Amino acid sequence: MSGAPYIDPQARAGLAQGSTGLGHIKHLLDQGLDVSILNWADSLSNGREDPREFIFRVADVIGTHPSKPSVNVQTWTGLEPLYGGATQEVVGTGPTVTIRNFSVPGAAMAYGLGSLWRDSGLADERPDVLFVCHGHNLVGASQIELVLGELLAGLEYFRLAHPGVPIVALVQNPAADTDAMTLAQKAWQRIASLRDVALIDGYSPYIAAGKPVDWYADADVIHPSDTGIEAAFLPSIKRIWARSPSRPAVALPSLLGGLDPALNLIPNGDFAEFDNAVPDGWVAETGVTAAKETAIVRNRGRGYSLKLTSTGGTAFANRINYTLPNGEHAPLRGKPISLFGWVYKPAGAPASLGQITLEALAPSGNSTFATTRAMNTQQTGAWVPWAICGLRVPDECFEITARLHHDTAASVASEPVYFQDVTLVRGPLPRGL
Numbered sequence: 001m002s003g004a005p006y007i008d009p010q011a012r013a014g015l016a017q018g019s020t021g022l023g024h025i026k027h028l029l030d031q032g033l034d035v036s037i038l039n040w041a042d043s044l045s046n047g048r049e050d051p052r053e054f055i056f057r058v059a060d061v062i063g064t065h066p067s068k069p070s071v072n073v074q075t076w077t078g079l080e081p082l083y084g085g086a087t088q089e090v091v092g093t094g095p096t097v098t099i100r101n102f103s104v105p106g107a108a109m110a111y112g113l114g115s116l117w118r119d120s121g122l123a124d125e126r127p128d129v130l131f132v133c134h135g136h137n138l139v140g141a142s143q144i145e146l147v148l149g150e151l152l153a154g155l156e157y158f159r160l161a162h163p164g165v166p167i168v169a170l171v172q173n174p175a176a177d178t179d180a181m182t183l184a185q186k187a188w189q190r191i192a193s194l195r196d197v198a199l200i201d202g203y204s205p206y207i208a209a210g211k212p213v214d215w216y217a218d219a220d221v222i223h224p225s226d227t228g229i230e231a232a233f234l235p236s237i238k239r240i241w242a243r244s245p246s247r248p249a250v251a252l253p254s255l256l257g258g259l260d261p262a263l264n265l266i267p268n269g270d271f272a273e274f275d276n277a278v279p280d281g282w283v284a285e286t287g288v289t290a291a292k293e294t295a296i297v298r299n300r301g302r303g304y305s306l307k308l309t310s311t312g313g314t315a316f317a318n319r320i321n322y323t324l325p326n327g328e329h330a331p332l333r334g335k336p337i338s339l340f341g342w343v344y345k346p347a348g349a350p351a352s353l354g355q356i357t358l359e360a361l362a363p364s365g366n367s368t369f370a371t372t373r374a375m376n377t378q379q380t381g382a383w384v385p386w387a388i389c390g391l392r393v394p395d396e397c398f399e400i401t402a403r404l405h406h407d408t409a410a411s412v413a414s415e416p417v418y419f420q421d422v423t424l425v426r427g428p429l430p431r432g433l
Contacts, residue, residue, distance in 0.1 A: 020166060020168065020198040020240070020244045020249055021129040021130070021131070021166035021167060021168040021198055021249055022129075022168060022198065022240055022241050022244040023244035023245050023246055023247045023249060024128065024129055024166050024247070024248055024249040025037070025062060025065075025097075025128070025129055026065065026244065026245075026246035027246045027247055027248050027249075028095075028128060029062075029065045029067040029069055029094070029095055029097075030067065030246050032067060032094065032095055033095055034095045034096045034097070034098070035062075035069070035095065035096075035097045035098070035128050035129070036097075036098050036100070036125075036126075036127045036128050036129075037097065037098070037099045037100070037127055037128065037129050037130075037131060038099075038100050038102065038121065038122070038125070038127040038129075038130050038131070039054075039055045039058075039099060039100070039101045039102060039103065039130075039131040039132075039133060040102050040109065040112055040122065040130065040131070040132050040133070040134070040154070040158075041054070041055065041101065041102065041103040041104075041131070041132070041133035041134065042103065042104060042105065042106070042107055042108070042133060042134055042135075042136065042137050043103065043104075043105035043106060043223065044133050044136070044170070044172055044223065044224070045101060045103040045133045046075065046101075046103040046104075046105055048073075048075075048087060050226070051217065051223075051224065051225055051226040051228075051229055052226060052229065053224075053229065054133050054170050054202075054229070054233060055073065055099060055101050055103070055131060055133065056073065056089060057229060057233055057234050057237055058099075058131065058237055059071040059073055059089040059090060059097070059099060060089065060090065061234075061237050061238055061241050062090070062097055062241075063089065063090030063092065063097075065094075067092075067094040067095055068092040068093050068094040069090065069092045069094045069095045069096065069097050070088060070090060070091055070092040070093075070094070070095075070096050070097070071088070071089045071090035071092070071096075071097040071099065072086040072087065072088050072089065072096065072097070072098050072099065073086065073087050073089055073099045073101050074086045074087075074098070074099070074100050074101060075087075075101040075103055076101060076102045076103055076104060076120065078104070082119055082120070083100065083101075083121075086098070100121055100125070100127070102120045102121065102122065103133070106137065107137060107376075108134065108137040108138050108150065108376075109132070109134040109137075109138065109150060109151060109154045110150050110153070110154060110375065110376070110379065110384070111376060111378055111379075112154065113153070113154060113157065113379055113382070113384045113385070114375070114378050114379030114380060114381065114382045114384050115347075115378055115379070115380060115381050115382055116378050117157075117382060122158060122161070123161050126161075126162045126165065127162070127165060128165070129165065129166055129167075129168065130158060130162075130165055130166070130167045130168070131167075131168050131169070131170070132155070132167065132168070132169040132170070132197075133169070133170045133172065134151070134169075134172075134184075135170075135171065135172035135181055135184035135185070135188070136172055136175065136180075136181060136184070136222055138150055138151065138183075138184055138187075139180040139181055139183045139184050140180075140373070142180075142183070143183075143370050144183050144186055144187055144390070145358075145370045145388050145389055145390050145391045146370055146372060146373065146388060147183050147184055147187040148187045148190060148191070148387075148389035148390055148428070149338075149370075149372065149386070149387035149388045149389045149430065150372075150373070150387070151187055151188070151191060152191065152195070152255070152387055152389055152429065152430055153340075153384075153385040153386060153387045153430065154385075155167060155191070155195065155197070156254045156255045156256045156385070156430065156432075157254070157256060157385050159251060159252070159253065159254035159255075159256075160254035160256045160257060160432075163251075163253060163254065164250045164251050165251055166196075166198070166249035166250070166251045167196075167197045167198070167251060168197070168198045168199075168200065168240075169188055169191075169192075169197050169198070169199055169200070170199075170200045170202055170233070171184070171185050171188045171189075171199055171200065171201050171202055171203040171204075172184065172202055172203065173202050173203060173206045173215075173224050173228065173232060173233075174203060174206050174207060174211060175221050175222050176211055176213070176216050176221040176222070177221045178221075181203065185203045190390075190428065194428065194429060195252060195429075196251060196252050198240065198244075199240075200233070200236045200237055200240055201236045202224075202232050202233040202236055203232075205231060205232035205235070205236070206228070206232055209231070209232075212228075214227050214228075215227055215228030215231060215232065216228060254432075255429055255430055255431055255432065256340075256385060256430070256431075256432035257432050257433070258432075258433075259423060259425070259431040259432055259433050261433060263425055263426075263431070264423045264424065264425065264431075264433070265324060265328070265337070265423075265424040265425060265426075266281070266322050266402060266422060266423065266424045267281060268280050268281045268282070268322075269322075269341075269421065269422040269423050269424070269433070270302055270420070270421050270422075270433060271292075271302070271304070271305070271306045271419075271420070271422075272302065272303075274292055274304075274306075277289070277290060278290045278320055279306060279320075281322055282320045282321065282322050283320065283321050283322075283323070284319075284320045284321075285313070285317045285318070285319055285320070285321065286312075286313045286317060287310055287311055287312045287313015287314065287317055287318045287412070288308055288309070288310055288311065288313065288317075288318040288319060288320065288406050289308070289309050289310075289311055290306060290307065290308055290320055291306075291307045291309070292304040292305075292306070292307070293305045293306070293307035293416075293418055296344055296418050297420065298342050298344070298383040298420045298421070299420060299421060299433075302420060302421070305344070305418045305419060305420040306404070306418065306419045306420065307416050307417075307418050308320065308404065308405075308406040308416060308417050308418075308419070309406065309416045310406045310407050310412040310413065310414075312412065313412070315407075315408060315409055315410045315412070316405070316408050318405065318406040318407050318408075318412055319357075319403045319404055319405040319406060320403070320404050321401050321402070321403050321404075322401065322402045322422075322424075323399060323400070323401040324399070324400045324401075328400075329360070329393065329397050329398065329399060329400045330397075332360075332393045332397070332400065332426065333393050333394065333395050333396070333397050334392070334393060334394075334395050335392070335393055335426060335427075336389075336390040336391060336392055336393070336426075336427055336428045337358070337360075337390075337391055337393055337400070337424060337425065337426055337427070338387065338388060338389045338390060338391070338424070338425055338427060338428060338429060338430050338431070339356060339358040339387065339388045339391075339402050339422070339423070339424050339430075340385065340386070340387045340388075340422070340423045340424075340425075340430035340431060340432060341356055341385075341386055341387075341404070341419055341420070341421065341422035341423070342383045342384070342385055342386075342419065342420045342421055342432075343356070343375070343383070343384050343385075343386050343417065343418070343419055344382065344383050344384070344417070344418040344419075344420075345375065345379065345380045345381075345384075345415070345417055345418075346380060346381065346415050346416065346417075347380045347381040348380065348415065349380055349413060349415040349417065350407075350409065350413050350415075351374040351375055351376055352374050352407050352408045352409035352413070353375075353405075353406065353407050353413055353415065353417040354375060354384075354386070354405065354406075354417040354419075355371055355372045355373070355374060355375075355386075355405045355408050356371070356372050356386055356388065356402070356403065356404055356405065356422075357369060357370065357371040357372075357388075357401075357402070357403035357405065358370055358388045358391050358400075358401075358402055358403075358424070359399075359400070359401045359402075359403065360391065360392075360393045360394055360397045360399070360400045361394075361397065361398055361399040361400075361401075362394035362395070362396045362397045362398065363396055363398070364396075366394045366395075366396065367394065368391055368392060368393070368394055369391075370388045370391055371405075371408075372386050372387075372388060374408070383420070385430075385432070387430040389428055389429060389430055390427075390428035390429075400424075402422065402424050404419050404422065405417075421433045
């Protein structure tokens with residue numbers, strides 16, 4: 001086989017047609033229709049001037065369409081009202097393009113999950129196109145399996161809420177002093193090939209130019225200056241806009257629903273069999289208790305969720321584990337696997353609750369493992385999707401284990417954490433029941 005990346009067949013069909021979110025915007029404007037856009041972003045989309053950042057540059061380019069649209073942007077404030085008054089970026093005589101700019105400085109993409117899923121409009125207000133501007137605040141995870149997991153969990157949750165909405169993402173510029181953004185750049189490339197997301201490349205021009213000092217804001221190693229945006233981001237936006245045919249785009253269905261349970265490598269990942277102290281097939285370590293929970297349930301068709309509470313023990317050992325039976329790991333050697341689950345933390349619970357781990361053991365120090373990052377305080381009071389994507393199983397692997405943690409902190413919290421519908425599947429993509 002060649003080294004070409006795998007492309008989902010449905011995504012390949014969309015690519016062959018040249019159908020993208022930008023082409024979809026053109027298609028609507030060609031018909032004289034208004035357009036709604038949601039931008040899910042961090043601080044690289046927050047500034048309207050000095051510098052004029054990503055989504056405002058997108059507004060400028062859309063404003064060049066022959067229909068002479070007006071383009072308005074409403075940006076997240078985090079206060080009341082949650083979105084500020086609309087700023088008119090382009091004055092036109094044709095259709096109106098409205099951009100809701102959920103741009104939160106310092107936030108990773110998962111910040112929009114949890115309690116802000118509705119307040120931000122991500123859950124309830126269906127746009128014509130979704131733009132995403134995330135990267136720098138994800139790469140602290142240090143493993144591409146975690147960066148992929150966090151990006152895909154958010155994107156696929158959005159697809160679950162809004163089937164068919166096309167997605168466009170900015171690959172952000174590298175930091176001036178580290179190569180950390182390489183993880184996000186590679187993650188976005190994989191997502192584009194696997195899940196039909198159009199990419200605006202703001203990364204490669206910085207690398208090709210040697211990361212010029214004046215391409216960064218003063219005394220800032222991350223945020224681009226107007227010079228950098230105009231040299232890297234803006235040409236990329238214009239290029240994909242020019243190359244996108246005016247055609248309707250329909251995005252792929254979400255991965256977070258509809259998995260055949262027979263494909264789940266954890267037979268009791270929905271906890272349907274729960275006759276003893278822990279769900280059947282799972283093993284508890286010291287310091288944790290498991291119980292059925294009927295009041296806090298994401299999928300009421302399951303009847304209950306899994307509730308974990310710590311009774312003591314040491315940090316990181318307050319967890320339950322599922323280990324694949326002997327022999328089942330052998331067919332997975334040398335291949336990627338992905339772990340997914342829904343997690344619920346009560347309001348006020350610390351960030352260290354509710355992490356998940358995927359571990360593949362091999363001799364001679366060749367083991368691989370990944371543990372999701374701690375969730376932020378905004379990710380409480382709601383069910384949040386969490387994933388580890390594409391962990392490669394070592395060639396000599398002798399054991400594969402999935403772990404659900406109550407608390408990973410040294411001082412164990414008194415609040416419980418809840419899990420539902422945990423899946424372990426072959427391949428680089430998360431799957432939900």
